[in-house]
Amino acid sequence: MAVRWLCSLFGKPFDGGKRMDHGGPQDQQQHPAEQQQPYHPQHPAMMRLYEVQKEVSTLGPQVCTFSGLQNDREYKRMERELTQLLLQVDQVDTEGKLELQGARKRAAQEVEGLLRYLEENASHPSRLAIEELSIAARELVDERVVAPQRAGGVAEINDELVDALQEFVLRLTQIKTEGRVPLRKARYRALTRLCAVQDVLESRTPQQTLSLPLSGDTHEAVNRINQVMVKVSMARSQLLALLMGLSGRDSCAHLSRILTELQVELDALDVSGNAAIRNYRKQVVEEINGLLKHLDLEGEGDDTRRYDLAQNNSIREIEAIRTHVSHLREGVLRHCVVGDLSFRPKAELQSLLTHLDQVDTAKNPCIREARRRAVVEVQAVITFLDLREALVCRQPGPEEHPSHRAVWLVLGSLSDLQAQVLGFDGKRADKSYMMLEELLTKQLLALDAVDPQGDASTKVARKQAVKFAQNILNYLDMKTDEWEY
Numbered sequence: 333m334a335v336r337w338l339c340s341l342f343g344k345p346f347d348g349g350k351r352m353d354h355g356g357p358q359d360q361q362q363h364p365a366e367q368q369q370p371y372h373p374q375h376p377a378m379m380r381l382y383e384v385q386k387e388v389s390t391l392g393p394q395v396c397t398f399s400g401l402q403n404d405r406e407y408k409r410m411e412r413e414l415t416q417l418l419l420q421v422d423q424v425d426t427e428g429k430l431e432l433q434g435a436r437k438r439a440a441q442e443v444e445g446l447l448r449y450l451e452e453n454a455s456h457p458s459r460l461a462i463e464e465l466s467i468a469a470r471e472l473v474d475e476r477v478v479a480p481q482r483a484g485g486v487a488e489i490n491d492e493l494v495d496a497l498q499e500f501v502l503r504l505t506q507i508k509t510e511g512r513v514p515l516r517k518a519r520y521r522a523l524t525r526l527c528a529v530q531d532v533l534e535s536r537t538p539q540q541t542l543s544l545p546l547s548g549d550t551h552e553a554v555n556r557i558n559q560v561m562v563k564v565s566m567a568r569s570q571l572l573a574l575l576m577g578l579s580g581r582d583s584c585a586h587l588s589r590i591l592t593e594l595q596v597e598l599d600a601l602d603v604s605g606n607a608a609i610r611n612y613r614k615q616v617v618e619e620i621n622g623l624l625k626h627l628d629l630e631g632e633g634d635d636t637r638r639y640d641l642a643q644n645n646s647i648r649e650i651e652a653i654r655t656h657v658s659h660l661r662e663g664v665l666r667h668c669v670v671g672d673l674s675f676r677p678k679a680e681l682q683s684l685l686t687h688l689d690q691v692d693t694a695k696n697p698c699i700r701e702a703r704r705r706a707v708v709e710v711q712a713v714i715t716f717l718d719l720r721e722a723l724v725c726r727q728p729g730p731e732e733h734p735s736h737r738a739v740w741l742v743l744g745s746l747s748d749l750q751a752q753v754l755g756f757d758g759k760r761a762d763k764s765y766m767m768l769e770e771l772l773t774k775q776l777l778a779l780d781a782v783d784p785q786g787d788a789s790t791k792v793a794r795k796q797a798v799k800f801a802q803n804i805l806n807y808l809d810m811k812t813d814e815w816e817y
Contacts (some may be wrong), residue, residue, distance in 0.1 A: 377424050377432045381439050384421055387413075388442055395446045399517035401463060402454045410450060418443045453514040458507050462515075465507075466522045469500045470576040473529060478578055481569040489533055497530050505701045508816060523697055525575045528626040531695075532572060553601045553609055560594050561616050564623070567591055571623050584627045591620050591627075641817040646691050646699050650706050653684050657706070661713050665755050673724060681714050698817045705810060712807050715800070716754060719747045735790040738782050739797050742775055746801055749775065753808045760812045768808060776801050 391413060400407055421439045426432035453459060477487040504523050509515035570587055572578075598617055603609045641647045660677050667675040688707050693699040723744055728737060749771055758765055779798050784790040 375432075377426055378435065380424050381421070381435050384417055384439050384443070387417055388439075388446065391417075392446060395450045397513055397517060398450065398453065399459075399514045399521065400454065401459065402451070404454075407450065407454055411447065414443055414447050414450070418447070453512060456512070456515060458509060458515050459518055461507050462504065462518050462522050465500055465504055466526075466577075469497065469526055469529075470578060472496060472500075473572060473576045474578050477533070478569060478573050478576070481566075487569075494530065494534060497526060497533070501526055501530070501697045502701075505697050506813075506815065508814060511816070520698075527695060527697060529572055529575050532568065532575075532623070532626065553603055554612070556601060557598065557609070557613055557616055560598055561619075563590075563594055564616060564619055567594075567620075567623060571626060575626065588624060588627045591624050595620050641696075641698055641702075644699065646693060646696075647702055647817060649691055650688070650699075650702050653687060654706050654709060657681070657684060657709050657713065661709075661754055664713060664717065665751060668720065668751060673720060676717055676721075678714060678717055681710050684710050701815070702817050705815070708807060708810060712750075712754060712803075715803070716747070716750050719743065719750070719800070723747060733785070733787045733790055735782050735784050735787055736793055739779065739790060739793045742778050742782075743797050743800070745778075746772075746775055746797070746804065750804050753804055753811075756808065756811060758812070759814075765808070765812060769805070772801060772805050772808070776805075 391410060395410055395414075398406060398410065418440060421436055421443060424432075424436050424439075426436055472493070476493050477489065480487050501523065504519060504526070507515075507519055509519060567587060567590060574584055574587065595617060598613055598620075601613060603613060660681065663675055664677070667673070685707060688703055688710070691699075691703050693703060723740075726740065728740070749768065752768055753772075756764065756768065760766075776798065779794055779801065782790070782794050784794060
């Protein structure tokens, strides 16, 4: 439901001390007395409703961008204030006049609309899915990293942990927001924090194998750098706890002050021109800078340009490429229908792949996913053209193995099906989708039934054909999964 909190509750905005618009001619004919004595904005009932309108206009933007859950303090505050407004509207004395009753009804509808919008987003299945993934990721980081370090132990950072976090990131990017600002904001905040944790962990992983800090006997400054390095290690653990919501006492601002003070302390050290000590200090400073860049996340997501990626320049660039690909794809399919294989824009498609590779994703997983999907679209057209050309140029000899010939027959069927998939523009519930899925599955079964009989070329061809069929199925699945950024 579109929340119209900026609209006037009275049909038209108040216009100083002028009379209000009371509706169409039919209303005026039905209520001639009211036509002769319209209600002035200074009427007590109108003044009270006007005050409600101003409060609704203040609460509206807060409701429309709230990305939390129903148990959040901010949710309860807004729910309480809106409920109080609804009670105040209900208590407005309309004196039995239809005009006042209509104004009061519109005011009540606006407040009720905000209440519904607030509740719908906070309890939306996608919002609950975001929270579920966030909790699972938080528990993983706590178990493997934060808790061991707090207990004085060593964090268990390995490829398994990094891969698990990446899986959470991918699952978050797949959550649908239906274009709702609160859901987009919640997904973006969860992703930015999880990606920040990944960055901190990945930058720390190679340091597990570094040699111990320089001995304090080498120079008096070394001992102080060693002490700072211990504090940096503690700050890293605090940062991870903050990012994952595992710390109730610390704040990003407090940790930022601590790290900045450590930087000042390092800058004040006299390293006496010793290159080894200077490099050691530089390493610790870079570690601090790497942590500081993740400490601006408390206000992350408040700027709509960050989570509303439709405004993002990289997304716009990707969308422009996808539009170009769509035109090329339509041209290829048109020519193939009439058996004309002269239209082969492979060079142009390859240049689009190069262009996509140069798109700046800013480490944003949603932009990365958008780029990946665009790459798949380009590759689908290229592979279609390659197979069509191979089928046309194929000249089987009399000594060709029967199994090898059987594989090529399946590839011919797959080429026809791929043309239909490239042109498909429906949904998964469509009969045409189910038919394509079933036919592609049958081709996979046909390939599985091919017996190579020891022929090496048939084994290779069948393996490639299976991969090709699976890629077509995956592409069909991608076209219909209703993914959004």
